[in-house]
Amino acid sequence: MKTFQNLIEEVQTPGLCHHCGGCVTFCTAINYGALALDEKGIPHFSDRAKCIECGLCYSICPEIDELREETDKVAGWVPPMGRILETTVARAKDPVIRNQATDGGVVTALLIHLFDRGHIDGAIVTRQTGPFQRAPWLATTRQEIFDAAGFYLDSSAGMHHFGHDYSTYSPSVQEFRPMLQKGLRRVAMVGTPCQIKAVRKMEALGIVPSDSIRYTLGLFCSGNFHFGEDQRRELEQMGRFAWEDVRKVNLKDELILVLNTGERRTLPLEKLAAFKRYACHYCSDYAAEYADISFGGIGADEGWTTVVTRTPFGRAILADARGQNVEITDPKQKPDLPKHLQDVIKAASERKKQYAQKMHDALVASGGKPAA
Ligand SMILES: Cc1cc2nc3c(=O)[nH]c(=O)nc-3n(C[C@H](O)[C@H](O)[C@H](O)COP(=O)(O)OP(=O)(O)OC[C@H]3O[C@@H](n4cnc5c(N)ncnc54)[C@H](O)[C@@H]3O)c2cc1C
Ligand code: SF4
Ligand code: SF4
Ligand code: SF4
Incomplete structure (x- = not known):
């Protein structure tokens, strides 16, 4: 039976976990209490001894191609x-x-x-x-x-x-x-x-x-997308805007920024690939x-x-x-x-x-x- 240890190896280690919280939510809801999220929202074993190896956290992970x-x-x-x-x-x-x-x-x-x-x-x-x-x-x-x-x-x-x-x-x-x-x-x-x-x-x-x-x-x-301070500055230059002037953000086939003046700035998603x-x-x-x-x-x-x-x-x-x-x-x-x-x-x-x-x-x- 595969357990959270396998999620660590197959999902977390290759960087495929998108922190949906599903594994922790289930383990907690059913009162097994083996898992928790850290302050960054990353799931981990909080008490490995409580894991009864039911395998359900593994099966429900959206990154695992089981139960298709x-x-x-x-x-x-x-x-x-x-x-x-x-x-x-x-x-x-x-x-x-x-x-x-x-x-x-x-x-x-x-x-x-x-x-x-x-x-x-x-x-x-x-x-x-x-x-x-x-x-x-x-x-x-x-x-x-x-x-x-x-x-x-x-x-x-x-x-x-x-x-x-x-x-x-x-x-x-x-x-x-x-x-x-x-x-x-x-x-x-x-x-x-x-x-x-x-x-x-x-x-x-x-x-x-x-x-x-x-x-x-x-x-x-x-x-x-995830924007740290450097990326935010980079985006401002790319899109010719200042964040303090942005009123609304939308994602369609491009990133759309609507400014307080009503003007729009758009950035193609390909240019944002590094921030994904x-x-x-x-x-x-x-x-x-x-x-x-x-x-x-x-x-x-x-x-x-x-x-x-x-x-x-x-x-x-x-x-x-x-x-x-x-x-x-x-x-x-x-x-x-x-x-x-x-x-x-x-x-x-x-x-x-x-x-x-x-x-x-x-x-x-x-x-x-x-x-x-
Ligand atoms: C990360 C992200 C990427 C998107 N990419 C595209 C895209 O590529 N192409 C496209 O056509 N549409 C995309 N959308 C959908 C689009 O932005 C609108 O949410 C959708 O068109 C619904 O618009 P609305 O005015 O009817 O929704 P609204 O009435 O504005 O309601 C939006 C609902 O979504 C919830 N919400 C907002 N942000 C998030 C979030 N990050 N995670 C979960 N729920 C959230 C709000 O709480 C609200 O309940 C994306 C949305 C998100 C959150
Ligand atoms: S691209 Fe969207 S649906 Fe896919 S993992 Fe990222 S947030 Fe989830
Ligand atoms: S008890 Fe089940 S749901 Fe909780 S960590 Fe172990 S295998 Fe996953
Ligand atoms: S269920 Fe969600 S949070 Fe847990 S390992 Fe899979 S992707 Fe990450």
């Missing part, structure tokens, strides 16, 4: 980029949400809809915890869900005033623990594709706390292929969100919110839209898969040692 068939079945996954029931563009009806949101605010509008209708007791989202810091958060009120909207930087102070690094990654799976402590049984989770996959793997095994996650809302993801989290170079899921619904900005006009409905659950909540909290483009008015969106998403997905494969091949060729 079972996980695919749970999500109804089909090639080449997961099940797709519908593809459209939509936006929140409430202009206040749209103003705060990353794209069209559909994620926030749907969460608020589910909350108002009593379908969920809370949502695992990500909130701003400092001028350039975000952290996972279990939102249990309407206001808290609203406050988490967007991908914002606080413009009240410049990035240079802060010693800490800025990372776009937020280890949302770690919020399972407070969810269990509060006894919440009906929660929606917003996460990157890797985080959604960890949940589906838990579901495939039928283990806690995945039974409390009622809806999985996945975000398209071309990678997460190491594990993200090996990731092949762009379009959150295992979610109930996936959301992104590519393919949609400014202020709208591209929405891929993947499961009957996802389709039901979107249909329920239509006209009330969410405005959905009428397919009769734009019959070519679904195909256009699927072409754009497919191209981005293929690019990511090919790149990940190339990186994996190189890792194997180097004997499993991560690039310096």
Whole structure:
């Protein structure tokens, strides 16, 4: 039976761990208590003697290619980029949400809809915890869900005033623990594709706390980025801007910075490759292929969100919110839209898969040692 020791050897040592926290969350939820996260969010053995070698932390790790068939079945996954029931563009009806949101605010509008209708007791989202810091958060009120909207930087102070690094990654799976402590049984989770996959793997095994996650809302993801002070300065030069003037950040097929003046600066993602989290170079899921619904900005006009409905659950909540909290483009008015969106998403997905494969091949060729 493989255990956390094997995760150390196969995932952590080659640099493939993206700190989702899934292994620790499970081991803690089930009260084995063998694992903990250090202050940097890296999982480690806190008490090796407590490990009963159940092997479940190994199986649920999204970096481990185990349970593929079972996980695919749970999500109804089909090639080449997961099940797709519908593809459209939509936006929140409430202009206040749209103003705060990353794209069209559909994620926030749907969460608020589910909350108002009593379908969920809370949502695992990500909130701003400092001028350039975000952290996972279990939102249990309407206001808290609203406050988490967007991908914002606080413009009240410049990035240079802060010693800490800025990372776009937020280890949302770690919020399972407070969810269990509060006894919440009906929660929606917003996460990157890797985080959604960890949940589906838990579901495939039928283990806690995945039974409390009622809806999985996945975000398209071309990678997460980590900017230390030097990189931030480099970015300013590359993009001809000052961080103190940045109002909003978005990631689509490029990094988009909206300045306080309303001007936009864009940086091609290829130029940011050096700032990408190491594990993200090996990731092949762009379009959150295992979610109930996936959301992104590519393919949609400014202020709208591209929405891929993947499961009957996802389709039901979107249909329920239509006209009330969410405005959905009428397919009769734009019959070519679904195909256009699927072409754009497919191209981005293929690019990511090919790149990940190339990186994996190189890792194997180097004997499993991560690039310096
Ligand atoms: C790291 C990252 C990379 C992305 N890359 C792409 C891309 O390449 N192409 C593309 O089209 N779209 C990408 N997206 C998705 C896009 O930025 C929007 O999140 C999506 O279009 C939904 O917009 P919205 O206005 O409907 O969401 P909103 O209503 O603004 O809600 C966004 C939700 O996402 C949560 N959230 C924000 N940051 C994170 C995070 N780091 N981890 C987990 N949850 C978070 C918020 O708490 C909120 O609940 C990326 C998102 C992230 C977080
Ligand atoms: S008890 Fe199970 S889940 Fe916890 S570290 Fe050991 S193998 Fe992993
Ligand atoms: S489950 Fe997540 S945190 Fe644990 S080893 Fe795998 S990637 Fe890293
Ligand atoms: S690129 Fe992959 S591993 Fe990195 S955050 Fe996105 S989904 Fe997770």
